[in-house]
Amino acid sequence: MSAGETSERLVLLGSKGGPAVRPGGPWPSSSMLEIGGRVIVVDCGLGVTRALTDAGVSLKALDLIFITHLHSDHMLELGPLIHTAWTAGLATPVIVYGPPGTASCWQHFCQAMDFDIEIRIVDEGRPDIRELVSVEEFGEGLVLEERGLMVAALRVDHPPVTDCFALRFEHGGRSVVFSADTAFFPPLAEFARGADILVHEAMLEAGVERLIARTGNGARLREHLFASHSLAEEAGSIATDAGVKRLVLNHLIPADDPLIGEADWTAAVRKTWSGDLTIARDGLVVGLSGAKAASGEETA
Numbered sequence: 001m002s003a004g005e006t007s008e009r010l011v012l013l014g015s016k017g018g019p020a021v022r023p024g025g026p027w028p029s030s031s032m033l034e035i036g037g038r039v040i041v042v043d044c045g046l047g048v049t050r051a052l053t054d055a056g057v058s059l060k061a062l063d064l065i066f067i068t069h070l071h072s073d074h075m076l077e078l079g080p081l082i083h084t085a086w087t088a089g090l091a092t093p094v095i096v097y098g099p100p101g102t103a104s105c106w107q108h109f110c111q112a113m114d115f116d117i118e119i120r121i122v123d124e125g126r127p128d129i130r131e132l133v134s135v136e137e138f139g140e141g142l143v144l145e146e147r148g149l150m151v152a153a154l155r156v157d158h159p160p161v162t163d164c165f166a167l168r169f170e171h172g173g174r175s176v177v178f179s180a181d182t183a184f185f186p187p188l189a190e191f192a193r194g195a196d197i198l199v200h201e202a203m204l205e206a207g208v209e210r211l212i213a214r215t216g217n218g219a220r221l222r223e224h225l226f227a228s229h230s231l232a233e234e235a236g237s238i239a240t241d242a243g244v245k246r247l248v249l250n251h252l253i254p255a256d257d258p259l260i261g262e263a264d265w266t267a268a269v270r271k272t273w274s275g276d277l278t279i280a281r282d283g284l285v286v287g288l289s290g291a292k293a294a295s296g297e298e299t300a
Contacts, residue, residue: 030051
């Protein structure tokens with residue numbers, strides 16, 4: 001299904017924070033935004049290709065890709081997504097927007113796949129994938145203004161990563177903001193002012209110790225999580241200050257703790273946010289029409 005054949009929507013393709021995957025658990029960060037006739041992928045964590053096809057998107061319709069930062073759970077499958085779309089018949093240009101270093105990631109992927117790319121061009125008559133894809137590296141400010149679509153970026157606080165950017169997409173009076181990975185960052189509220197949807201990362205303190213015990217790295221991992229990520233209550237505070245219509249908690253940490261359910265996320269964020277709320281899960285659809293719930297969406 002292409003963008004022209006469906007209503008405008010946000011699909012949360014992968015909902016967990018961090019790169020590790022476990023049996024039966026959710027997949028790392030990726031989202032798909034269909035707005036203004038564009039198919040836009042935001043972040044390319046592991047599993048993004050399968051999730052897009054599960055969402056009914058033809059990979060040949062791949063159009064714009066945005067990478068918020070270069071942590072692996074946000075870009076590990078960037079090259080494989082584009083390459084798989086190419087083998088599925090992609091023949092139209094794809095533009096990848098990402099922070100400094102994104103072009104190098106793509107170039108090295110193509111070098112690693114040189115044998116496969118060259119032989120498929122000759123043996124299967126495919127266009128040169130390296131000529132189909134262009135990479136635009138961005139910083140803070142206006143990133144794209146084209147065919148009624150405007151995209152802006154805000155540098156957020158995700159140490160030790162310096163080039164990590166929240167993104168705001170606007171088209172036809174609709175606006176969707178992605179926080180990217182960030183510690184509590186008050187300037188994000190102004191950046192997200194009045195948005196229809198704010199997709200904000202969230203962490204539950206109650207589950208962090210169990211996550212550390214499963215993953216390892218002990219005190220160092222704990223230090224990183226609390227220095228670089230936002231508690232659910234903090235995400236709610238940003239949404240309240242921004243006056244958004246709907247808050248979507250995403251990039252959940254932890255996302256696969258059997259002792260933590262949707263009610264726990266809701267209870268935490270309700271301390272600071274009383275508006276429309278969605279707790280992410282893989283494949284969840286959020287409609288953009290008035291930011292109302294779409295089929296299969298759970299709200300609180």
